[in-house]
Amino acid sequence: MNLEPGLAHYLVVSAALFALGLLGLITRRNAVQALMGVELMLNSANINLVAFNRFGTGGIDGQVFGTFVIVVAAAEVAVALALVLTLYRARRTPNLDAATSLRG
């Protein structure tokens, strides 16, 4: 096994991070923890972007893309936490199972 980190190493780590994020998103009942799963997914995609930028054709595009991803994540989390807080106010629990008013 080649220990020297190359592109594939980063991609595998990012794949594992993505899988963990997905696991958190689909198995956690708590909305905040589901959000943490989402953040892990976004981080994993960002690792990909930066790694491709480093080992690929150069330029700076991947890193700029990554910056935009971070900005979007911040905006998304702000709105998401506002929603979780409101859910908590109405139901006194942040668990998604409690959100049952809608037939889904």
Place this chain on the structure above:
Amino acid sequence: MTASAFVFWVLATIVLGSAAVVVLSRSLINSAFALLATFAGVAGFYVLLGADFLAAVQFLVYVGGILILLVFGVMLTHRIQDLDLRAEARQLVPGLFVAAGVFALLTAVATRTPWAQGPGRELSATTADIGRAFLGKYLLPFEAASILLLVALIGAALIVRKREDA
């Protein structure tokens, strides 16, 4: 094993280990603080990949912003005296299978695919380049992102505001 390889494996262990804690821990607050290690580890990856500016952004926004927001979210949605906040999981076993499948699939793609080859970006300072990109090639997304932040600010304030004003 060179120094960078050593750092890589240490970081990979930190990132994946803490991410596993984030996802699997039964205590919500442990998850939240494990996320700190994940974010910091990812920032370490960025440094290792020569993206110093992005690493600083990651630290500033993820650790200084998003993580603190999430911790606030945890604290505000629980009775604060409970030290161990239980967060139950549902369908953990099927979830594990799905995640393992996704991981296998992505790993297969990651290792088998011949990615675009090129000279790569040598490890050099990126701040000036990123600044030029923001105000040059990426001017439109840069400005659009500011609109996005404004709207998210308005929206979040609107949602949590208790008072219904006419």
Place this chain on the structure above:
Amino acid sequence: MDALLESLARSLPEVIVCLGLLLVVVLDAAGGSARRAIPSLSILTLLLALGAAFRDGGAPVATWSGMLAADPLSTLLRSLVLLGALLVLLAFDLGRSRELKGLGLGEFHALVLAVTFACLLLAGANDLVMVYLALEMVSIPSYVLVAYLKRDPRSNEAALKYLLFGAASSGAMLYGLSFVYGLAGTTSIPGVSAALAGGLPAASTFGLWLSALLVFAGFGFKVAAVPFHFWCPDAYEGAPTPVAAFLSVVPKTAGFAVMLRFCYEALSLQRGGPLALVEIVDWPQVLMWISVATMTLGNVAALTQTNMKRLLAYSSIAHAGYVMMGVVAMSEDGGRGVLVYLFTYVLMNLGAFGVVAAIHGADGTFDLRDYAGLHRRQPLLALAMAVFLLSLMGLPPFVGFFGKFYVFAAVIAHGPEYYWYAAVGAVNAAVAAYYYFRVMRAMVVDVEAAETPAMAVGGREALALAALAAFNLLPTLAWGRVDEWTRAAMVLLPR
């Protein structure tokens, strides 16, 4: 500097909407009597932007250093987006809405303009960065709009579900986009296309497949395609009706815009003639199955709904399946089918939601069973609803027919191997007819005269609905213009 000025000139609609948005925010913050100007200001903004979008007729170029494409396709799609947003603001009497009573309207208009702005960007997005950013810019204000009803916890829950689904699918899409970037070494869509046209080693097929699938997750979420549709009925039910109407047309149009551009430009090759598949990745096959599943599931689920908003939500899912037929056809005609369908869908779906909102405004109900005797209580409303439903069904004199006609024709023209696909579509249309007729039957069912007080509908709403009903018929008379318009729009592909 000249490039910047040209970009600004070609993006005049975006600039106008953006300035309007900022002005609305400022006026809302100023408070007092300034707030009363907001509704007219946003309508004026959209009108101006629509005018600017119509006037844009320059040569197809990539503006903003390749971020946006200013070509006839984006012009037409931007016009559709603006038309949808404008009709939402005109057709719904927000000030008198029962749902929105007591909630400030300043933020509402700001958010609608923000979504519209993002949809305009999405309609022309020509770079993966722009695709991702614009898609999220559509999503985030949409979550807030769904959560607008503060007194109703369902609104908040719907928004939370919408957000979690959205975050998951956009995360998946981002991962796919990062793979595309890794494969092509560039984020620009023409660049991706060029890289793929250069011929990739066979080993990358699997990677490309997976990337395409992941990217489709994001697009599928925006257009509410199965299996990314779960948010849709909940979000429509929890959201205020005008928001549901808005979400069902404007972001959907933008979602199809980006899907069309990504599929036809990045994932297809044009070797001097008709579109060809890139390498061995048979994405139309994937989209076809998604499309079949979407229309079937949407229609079947709609059969048993009694809440009108949920019914229209499932119907809108089914319609997404039809629109996708045009993308799957992978031809110029298919692309035109998508455009025509989207155009007609704006007119008919907004009308249907408008009637639902009007009835809720008068009676406070979304339940289909309460529609009984509508033809007696408010004959004009019933008539308008009948027009919209027949149009949604796809019956000939109404515009809805043309949408279906174009996409089915495009699919059939593709060759015998798609005949069964068209047949599935046709069966689905028949199933859909059943539940649309169910609504109509409910409206004309007679109930005791004592239970049928006349229903009061605001003058503005009546006018808007009458106009929309007329628009469901009128274009038929001058179809040549519409046909020509869409034909001109699909000349984008020479690169």
Place this chain on the structure above:
Amino acid sequence: MDALLRLFSLIPGWDQNVPAWASITLAGLVAAGLCLGFMSLGPVGYVYVERKIAGFMQDRLGPMRVGPWGLLQTIADTIKLLFKEAIFPAAVHKVMFVVAPCLVVTGAFMGFAVLPFSPTWQAADLDVGAFYVIAIGSLSTVGLIMAGWASNNKYALFGAMRSAAQIVSYEIPAVMSLIVVVMIAGSLSLQAIVGEQAGGLHNWFLWKFFPLNVIAFLVFFTATLAECNRTPFDIPEAESELVAGFHTEYSGFFFAMFFLAEYTEMFVASAMAAVLFLGGFAAPIPALQTVGGFDIGPVWLIAKAWALVFVHMWLRWTLPRLRVDQLMHVAWKVLLPISLFLIVVVGGLLTWPATANGFPWDRWVGWLLSALLFVYLATTAARAWRWHARQVREAVA
């Protein structure tokens, strides 16, 4: 680190016998050790000075008993503190209770890594230096929240949450006013920022676009004051409301760590202000830069930083504490608009040079906008004064 490496190579045979990675590691460790020593011994002096200043301002003597003029008082106190038992209340979350102060200290200490003491005395000249200092401060915030949470005490938790909210809010005006300097210098590297200000007092960024940068400096200083949780922004540890804030449950060595972190943050923030606006290690008069051929840049930087630390202390004993809503008001409605305004104006002045198109932009536009800014500040101050007067009247009535 460069200086250390050069020192090492002065040792005969060093370059031949010691591998490069070893000398780099050693240099890094020595640099870190120097900073750590500076940082951990600093508070001994600061506390003495602070108590003396407090005494003088309140017309008393301050510590006088231990040693001449009480000089040994803080040393005695420190020894007492360090030998005190670190109490772990029964209900605390053990791991986080210990990790939290470490995080806070780490966050404060890591700022030292980029502080330029002289062209060569700098641990690392990062390309993102100024940004790094701000980013690394987030670690302290997370540590504070962790401390508040782990203490399992509502006063601690409220203190921590207030503190986090305050730091996050004030970070924005701090970064915005920092951007003003970054725009002028055209670099985020602290070395480059200081380099632009070399050559005497008149080159300091404080005077650039007078009086715009003075305002930027005041905004930055105020914001960092709040970020250090110092009076008048010390609500997170308001004794009358919250006992001692997030460190209520801490005692002994762990309490000392929070103490250390607070004084270190104070020093780093003041040194950053000195670097950004007061020329950093550059002497006010070029002739004073070297003494006997030896660069005394570090002395200048430390002197400037200490002068600002003195202002911190001075303010503490002069101004009353703000209320939470007033605190947020200051951050979002006063400092943030001012700093945004400054960015626009300074950016404009930089883009259109003084005589572009034969028009003296800086003189006309710059002064006009500055006048507007002053009008805004004056009206804000007048409003605050009127409000205060009304409060007093109502209290009397």
